[in-house]
Amino acid sequence: MNDQVHIDVIGVDGSKQFGCNLCSMLLGESVLLDAGSASMLSGQQQRNVEMVLLTHAHLDHVLELGFMVDAAVASRDEPLRVMGSKACLEIVRKHYMNDLIWPDFSRIKTSIGPALVYETIDDKKWFEIPGGITAWSEPVCHGAGARGFLLRSATGSILHTGDTGPTSSIWEKAAELNDLKLIIAEVSFPDQKTDIAIASNHLTSSLLEKELNKLNRPDIPVYAIHLKPWERHEIEKDITLRFGDRVVILQRGDRLEF
Numbered sequence: 001m002n003d004q005v006h007i008d009v010i011g012v013d014g015s016k017q018f019g020c021n022l023c024s025m026l027l028g029e030s031v032l033l034d035a036g037s038a039s040m041l042s043g044q045q046q047r048n049v050e051m052v053l054l055t056h057a058h059l060d061h062v063l064e065l066g067f068m069v070d071a072a073v074a075s076r077d078e079p080l081r082v083m084g085s086k087a088c089l090e091i092v093r094k095h096y097m098n099d100l101i102w103p104d105f106s107r108i109k110t111s112i113g114p115a116l117v118y119e120t121i122d123d124k125k126w127f128e129i130p131g132g133i134t135a136w137s138e139p140v141c142h143g144a145g146a147r148g149f150l151l152r153s154a155t156g157s158i159l160h161t162g163d164t165g166p167t168s169s170i171w172e173k174a175a176e177l178n179d180l181k182l183i184i185a186e187v188s189f190p191d192q193k194t195d196i197a198i199a200s201n202h203l204t205s206s207l208l209e210k211e212l213n214k215l216n217r218p219d220i221p222v223y224a225i226h227l228k229p230w231e232r233h234e235i236e237k238d239i240t241l242r243f244g245d246r247v248v249i250l251q252r253g254d255r256l257e258f
């Protein structure tokens with residue numbers, strides 16, 4: 001039996017423009033990590049998703065959760081589980097699915113119960129999510145209840161920073177893992193916009209290099225996500241100059257495994 005978990009990249013762009021897809025990755029078939037591009041999944045893929053795991057409540061990570069759960073009301077056998085930090089879920093409930101901007105689907109009862117159930121993550125503890133994955137949630141430096149995740153299958157672990165500026169504890173936790181296979185890290189801005197990156201709690205290539213030095217594992221491949229589309233060309237140049245081929249920019253359609 002193959003116990004590896006596939007990561008299918010649905011979208012990794014750091015904002016919405018023509019041809020861009022906001023952050024969403026399928027972990028196996030049952031977990032959607034962020035819902036920026038949930039509508040890019042087919043109906044069957046959406047029905048297969050048991051849980052949406054949110055890094056944080058910013059619009060580019062939750063945008064299409066509303067449409068996904070709308071479609072789910074009539075077609076699912078189980079409520080859609082939406083998991084995130086306490087702060088993240090409070091923001092989604094209060095400012096998005098609040099019966100004003102969009103229905104509060106946690107109160108819409110169907111024959112199978114509510115269409116959606118919210119589940120709060122306990123930070124700094126391993127917890128089980130569907131698909132044979134164990135997860136660890138670590139607060140990162142960003143706002144909107146932001147968390148980075150360590151995700152572990154039967155065959156290895158990965159680090160996903162989520163959106164974050166410079167931070168420490170997630171790198172310290174990652175250093176404890178002896179089966180770390182890859183790192184997915186945000187690089188939102190080019191080096192020449194470091195002031196904007198710092199002000200908005202994001203990373204540039206140069207800031208990422210400092211983050212990676214905290215872990216000091218140059219053998220582990222790094223995949224960059226969350227590039228601002230209008231800065232993509234500059235960020236690509238920065239990454240190539242600084243990292244050569246150690247850091248690869250992820251794209252929609254890519255598949256990783258751990």
Ligand SMILES: [Zn+2]
Nearest residue numbers: 056058142163
């Ligand atoms: Zn954000």
Ligand SMILES: [Zn+2]
Nearest residue numbers: 058060061163
């Ligand atoms: Zn974002």
